[in-house]
Amino acid sequence: MSAVTTTDRRPRLDGVVPLTALGPGDTGTISYVDPDLDHSVQHRLRLLGFCEGREIAYVRRAFWAGPIVFRVCDVHMCLRAEQAAMIHVRTGA
Amino acid sequence: MSSALSHHAHAGSADSGGGSPRIALIGSPNGGKTSVFNRLTGLHAKTGNYPGVTVSRSAGVARIGGAEYSIEDLPGTYSLSPISPDERLVAELLDGGVKGIGAPDGLLVVADSTALRRSLLLFAEVVQRHMPTALVLTMSDELTRRGGSIDTEALGRALGVPVVTVVANRGIGIGELRELITGWRDWSVPPVDPPTDTAELAGWVDSVLAAGGYEDPRADARTERIDRVLLHPVLGTVIFFAVMFGFFQAIFTWAAPLQDGVEDFFGWLAGLAAEHIGNPLLSSFVSDGLLGGVGGVLVFVPQIVMMYFILALLDAVGYMSRAAFLMDRLMSRFGLEGRAFVAVLSSFACAIPGVMATRTLPNSRDRIATMLGVPLATCSARLPVYILLVGILIPDGTRVGPFSGRGVAMFLLYLLGGVSALTASAVVKRITGRHDGVLPFYMEMPPYRIPTPRSVGIAMWEPTKAFLRKAGTIILATTIAIWALTTIPLRGDAELAAAGVDPGDEVAVTAYTMEHSAAAAIGKAIEPVFEPLGFDWRIDVALLGSLAAREVSVSTLGQMASALDPEDDSEVAQGLDGWTYTDGPRAGEKVFTPATTVALLLFFAFALQCMSTVAIMRRETGGWRWPSIAFGYMFVLAWVMAFLGRAVTLLIT
Ligand SMILES: Nc1nc2c(ncn2[C@@H]2O[C@H](COP(=O)(O)OP(=O)(O)O)[C@@H](O)[C@H]2O)c(=O)[nH]1
Numbered sequence: 001m002s003a004v005t006t007t008d009r010r011p012r013l014d015g016v017v018p019l020t021a022l023g024p025g026d027t028g029t030i031s032y033v034d035p036d037l038d039h040s041v042q043h044r045l046r047l048l049g050f051c052e053g054r055e056i057a058y059v060r061r062a063f064w065a066g067p068i069v070f071r072v073c074d075v076h077m078c079l080r081a082e083q084a085a086m087i088h089v090r091t092g093a
Numbered sequence: 094m095s096s097a098l099s100h101h102a103h104a105g106s107a108d109s110g111g112g113s114p115r116i117a118l119i120g121s122p123n124g125g126k127t128s129v130f131n132r133l134t135g136l137h138a139k140t141g142n143y144p145g146v147t148v149s150r151s152a153g154v155a156r157i158g159g160a161e162y163s164i165e166d167l168p169g170t171y172s173l174s175p176i177s178p179d180e181r182l183v184a185e186l187l188d189g190g191v192k193g194i195g196a197p198d199g200l201l202v203v204a205d206s207t208a209l210r211r212s213l214l215l216f217a218e219v220v221q222r223h224m225p226t227a228l229v230l231t232m233s234d235e236l237t238r239r240g241g242s243i244d245t246e247a248l249g250r251a252l253g254v255p256v257v258t259v260v261a262n263r264g265i266g267i268g269e270l271r272e273l274i275t276g277w278r279d280w281s282v283p284p285v286d287p288p289t290d291t292a293e294l295a296g297w298v299d300s301v302l303a304a305g306g307y308e309d310p311r312a313d314a315r316t317e318r319i320d321r322v323l324l325h326p327v328l329g330t331v332i333f334f335a336v337m338f339g340f341f342q343a344i345f346t347w348a349a350p351l352q353d354g355v356e357d358f359f360g361w362l363a364g365l366a367a368e369h370i371g372n373p374l375l376s377s378f379v380s381d382g383l384l385g386g387v388g389g390v391l392v393f394v395p396q397i398v399m400m401y402f403i404l405a406l407l408d409a410v411g412y413m414s415r416a417a418f419l420m421d422r423l424m425s426r427f428g429l430e431g432r433a434f435v436a437v438l439s440s441f442a443c444a445i446p447g448v449m450a451t452r453t454l455p456n457s458r459d460r461i462a463t464m465l466g467v468p469l470a471t472c473s474a475r476l477p478v479y480i481l482l483v484g485i486l487i488p489d490g491t492r493v494g495p496f497s498g499r500g501v502a503m504f505l506l507y508l509l510g511g512v513s514a515l516t517a518s519a520v521v522k523r524i525t526g527r528h529d530g531v532l533p534f535y536m537e538m539p540p541y542r543i544p545t546p547r548s549v550g551i552a553m554w555e556p557t558k559a560f561l562r563k564a565g566t567i568i569l570a571t572t573i574a575i576w577a578l579t580t581i582p583l584r585g586d587a588e589l590a591a592a593g594v595d596p597g598d599e600v601a602v603t604a605y606t607m608e609h610s611a612a613a614a615i616g617k618a619i620e621p622v623f624e625p626l627g628f629d630w631r632i633d634v635a636l637l638g639s640l641a642a643r644e645v646s647v648s649t650l651g652q653m654a655s656a657l658d659p660e661d662d663s664e665v666a667q668g669l670d671g672w673t674y675t676d677g678p679r680a681g682e683k684v685f686t687p688a689t690t691v692a693l694l695l696f697f698a699f700a701l702q703c704m705s706t707v708a709i710m711r712r713e714t715g716g717w718r719w720p721s722i723a724f725g726y727m728f729v730l731a732w733v734m735a736f737l738g739r740a741v742t743l744l745i746t
Binding site for chain 2: 040041042043044045046047048049051052053054060062063064065066067069071072073074075076077078079080082083
């Protein structure tokens with residue numbers, strides 16, 4: 001859990017960062033899904049719309065460090081921070 | 094009616110129409126698959142379980158132009174590559190690898206047209222199976238409203254399969270879909286497979302959609318506006334609690350007059366029966382056994398209908414996924430996920446809907462864990478028992494600070510129910526989860542929708558019907574069995590007189606009959622088990638009675654305490670106050686001491702004294718294993734908690 005919360009601190013938004021580094025309203029392009037992740041889980045994340053090259057927007061997070069809603073492939077999909085941290089995006093800046 | 098019946102008869106046999114073509118619906122959750130299925134099969138679906146797994150199955154028959162088609166509604170999924178044992182089922186079904194269920198002849202992919210960039214990913218996996226496939230696009234009304242568009246024919250050409258668009262919840266386009274199904278033999282297998290490498294899939298989808306002239310829908314402005322309020326950290330939380338409060342208000346306060354009405358009506362009917370049936374055994378059977386049982390079922394109906402109405406409405410509008418989103422963090426502390434919240438919430442009305450609500454959880458470990466926990470929540474059948482026992486335990490007028498002592502005790506019991514339900518689920522999840530890895534949590538948040546009365550009606554009717562069927566038969570059967578155990582054989586006047594009971598004194602006769610009934614014999618036989626808790630055989634008989642439905646134990650106690658009105662709390666409490674042990678080392682001592690009362694309260698809080706819940710668990714899990722485990726662990730837990738409660742109370746009083 002603590003590992004996730006540290007990535008929550010928002011660094012400079014450029015280059016490739018995990019999804020958890022974004023904040024409400026930020027957008028990016030999915031760069032890669034963590035290759036160390038179990039292959040079936042990588043596959044599932046892609047089929048949920050988190051494919052390389054897709055535009056993604058961080059919409060909001062539930063209070064008390066709950067799950068995060070992203071807008072990807074025209075859909076609002078929510079993930080817990082553990083999984084969101086596995087997806088890396090290139091931000092526009 | 095006759096056509097509906099014949100429909101039903103066909104759908105009834107497990108794998109009906111061995112010869113009729115089998116079409117399977119595949120699609121992601123919330124894409125409109127159930128609506129399409131209901132439109133095609135006309136609500137005559139047969140629901141059950143897939144063999145050996147806790148995944149519920151619904152299959153039905155569509156009649157199109159005199160021919161019959163078996164339609165199978167596969168569990169909603171985002172991918173055919175399984176990440177849990179449950180999901181393997183869908184893949185196996187497509188291969189015909191599930192025993193007793195043949196491979197489908199044609200596949201109908203149901204895709205939300207407002208989410209095509211995502212939905213076509215699943216489609217790509219499906220066509221790689223090289224089976225006759227067609228595509229149904231739902232939500233076309235929403236696509237248009239949000240400024241998007243698609244050229245169905247061009248998309249069909251690009252994909253190489255037939256495509257139709259529908260508005261599934263309003264039945265628009267279903268005629269075309271039915272026509273499409275009749276031509277399933279001509280559904281093509283696309284000549285060129287989509288890429289198998291998932292990293293390239295997005296590009297494939299984009300090119301296909303470009304060929305189909307797809308215009309992406311705008312973000313739904315209405316949903317954005319509503320979410321800004323409903324998911325606001327402060328406002329959203331306040332609204333969430335207001336919704337929960339409204340939910341409980343509705344199922345407990347608004348349903349109460351209806352429930353009283355049902356109770357009064359059956360009381361009146363029973364009175365009539367008792368008056369007009371000459372034969373005493375038959376009269377007792379009709380008034381206490383039959384009408385008591387039917388009344389016992391129907392008294393729950395207003396509450397259950399009210400609850401399902403609210404749940405169906407909240408779900409159709411789109412609030413349920415928001416509630417799950419808000420509650421996910423809390424539930425994750427107990428190893429569960431946000432969606433399990435609905436199950437826990439429902440079980441505060443009744444464990445049966447709670448157990449049924451676990452269907453929405455995507456993996457079976459979560460389903461089992463939730464199912465084994467929710468019967469501990471304080472269901473409404475425990476309420477009358479708690480009111481009676483708390484009334485005995487805490488004198489009227491006791492105050493804890495500004496609150497009434499009884500109120501505080503009730504609140505603590507509710508809290509205990511909630512906490513123990515979640516804790517039990519967490520423990521079960523731990524135990525069952527040693528072997529497989531952690532599954533990712535994901536949940537789609539659909540746009541807010543204005544539901545049609547029909548879709549809400551269907552969503553509330555299906556589970557209500559299941560409740561009536563399952564709980565109804567069980568409660569009725571158990572009530573009649575317990576009636577028989579407590580009343581047969583009837584005592585003749587001579588015997589009564591010999592025992593010093595006035596045959597004209599109905600209350601005394603009931604008490605005497607009960608004391609010498611088969612139930613009493615059972616109660617006495619199991620007395621040693623409960624003796625350490627301070628229960629005497631009469632309490633054991635009441636525990637037996639509670640197997641029908643917990644609140645029955647109140648009237649059983651009342652009858653044995655010779656209360657004039659066994660339904661009236663204060664009279665029952667008065668009767669119980671005078672009880673002393675009839676035999677054994679404690680003979681002559683008072684039974685309902687604070688220690689025994691606390692023990693009984695705790696026993697009711699933890700024991701799975703409800704056959705209907707057991708039956709519904711069996712149905713949902715497809716076997717006796719989990720219900721037996723649930724009954725066993727809860728019995729042990731209840732016994733130990735009651736024992737500890739008694740010991741502590743003895744220490745402090
Ligand atoms: N506007 C619109 N709503 C739909 C359509 N099809 C289904 N719905 C609604 O979308 C929700 C989800 O549909 P459902 O059939 O339960 O989806 P499933 O989870 O895929 O089985 C329900 O509230 C439906 O009433 C459609 O074509 N247009």
